Amino acid sequence: MQVAAGALFRDLGMHLVADGPAPSTDAFHEARANGDLLVAVMDETVVGFLRTKALDGSLHVEQVTVDPGWQQRGIGRALMLAAEQVADARGFTRMTLTTFQDVPFNGPFYERLGWTRLDDESLTPGLAAERHEETQAGLDLWPRTAMAKEIHRER
Secondary structure, three states: OHHHHHHHHHHOOOHHHHOOOOOOHHHHHHHHHOOOEEEEEEOOEEEEEEEEEEEOOEEEEEEEEEOHHHOOOOHHHHHHHHHHHHHHHOOOOEEEEEEEOOOOOOHHHHHHOOOEEEOHHHOOHHHHHHHHHHHHOOHHHOOEEEEEEEOOOOO
């Protein structure tokens, strides 16, 4: 699924992203053990996932991937909304992520879900470190941004 989803970036001329290394199996095992892995299953097939981690008092979305054959069916949206429920249940009042600001299935998608862009001066130390790592990896060849969403408790 990771490789297939990467092809979408290749179609946009973002070969560095498309050909980048996939997270290790250990990263998924660790996320699962920590309750930081959400998985979307349709017809007994994994069609998407979302990984999170705690970062500076927020629940940080590390990765969202939906199999290209299952996109445009609300799976990414459902994963993001489920992550908000997880954040709320764990007592987080804020979520963060980093993304490509102009790729339609990245920045604009998150904005439609109520996420807002953060300027560099408002980044927490951990979020600034995430952005620094992305810059070092060459991802800033395309505009990137950090985003946040406030979680309003439903209690």
